[in-house]
Amino acid sequence: GESVGLHLPTLSVQEGDNSIINCAYSNSASDYFIWYKQESGKGPQFIIDIRSNMDKRQGQRVTVLLNKTVKHLSLQIAATQPGDSAVYFCAEYRAGNNRKLIWGLGTSLAVNP
Amino acid sequence: NAGVTQTPKFRVLKTGQSMTLLCAQDMNHEYMYWYRQDPGMGLRLIHYSVGEGTTAKGEVPDGYNVSRLKKQNFLLGLESAAPSQTSVYFCASSAGETQYFGPGTRLLVL
Numbered sequence: 001g002e003s004v005g006l007h008l009p010t011l012s013v014q015e016g017d018n019s020i021i022n023c024a025y026s027n028s029a030s031d032y033f034i035w036y037k038q039e040s041g042k043g044p045q046f047i048i049d050i051r052s053n054m055d056k057r058q059g060q061r062v063t064v065l066l067n068k069t070v071k072h073l074s075l076q077i078a079a080t081q082p083g084d085s086a087v088y089f090c091a092e093y094r095a096g097n098n099r100k101l102i103w104g105l106g107t108s109l110a111v112n113p
Numbered sequence: 114n115a116g117v118t119q120t121p122k123f124r125v126l127k128t129g130q131s132m133t134l135l136c137a138q139d140m141n142h143e144y145m146y147w148y149r150q151d152p153g154m155g156l157r158l159i160h161y162s163v164g165e166g167t168t169a170k171g172e173v174p175d176g177y178n179v180s181r182l183k184k185q186n187f188l189l190g191l192e193s194a195a196p197s198q199t200s201v202y203f204c205a206s207s208a209g210e211t212q213y214f215g216p217g218t219r220l221l222v223l
């Protein structure tokens with residue numbers, strides 16, 4: 001399954017499938033990007049990050065892709081599990097911005113057993 | 114390490130009452146932040162601090178005040194609560210770009 005944009009859509013996938021969550025960022029000067037996962041009733045939790053001098057970074061079951069040409073970021077989750085159900089936020093960071101992050105609105109991921 | 118902790122976890126206020134939300138971090142981070150999160154929306158920055166004794170306004174500072182008297186603590190105050198301040202409040206801290214979040218405080222203003 002795949003979602004687009006900074007709105008809060010719901011992406012529904014079957015357990016075991018791969019998920020792709022997309023994010024468009026606004027400023028070409030942004031040089032660092034983070035994906036956060038927020039489970040119901042909890043605070044956002046860091047998943048993975050990527051700097052603007054990279055176009056791909058892999059973690060455990062997660063991959064972040066960065067396309068600076070079109071200012072697009074994606075989070076790929078392999079073999080999605082029920083525990084992956086959460087809202088996923090992308091955030092961008094601009095140097096000299098007092099370490100303030102610019103947050104997207106989030107995408108809700110629902111994993112169907 | 115406890116990371117970032119917030120007290121209280123939940124509070125109900127009447128319009129016009131005041132309260133203080135406490136955030137504490139044990140990671141020796143210089144930067145601390147207060148956000149609010151409303152249904153269907155992302156995180157909005159209320160105030161932040163770049164070090165002990167400093168505070169600065171974020172994007173939605175009106176109706177809130179903050180203090181950072183100690184490096185490990187960041188307090189968010191509501192002097193006269195309004196129903197529009199019903200929200201979930203998150204505190205975060207950072208040493209670099211990555212922010213680490215507390216579990217949140219749910220505030221209901223009647």
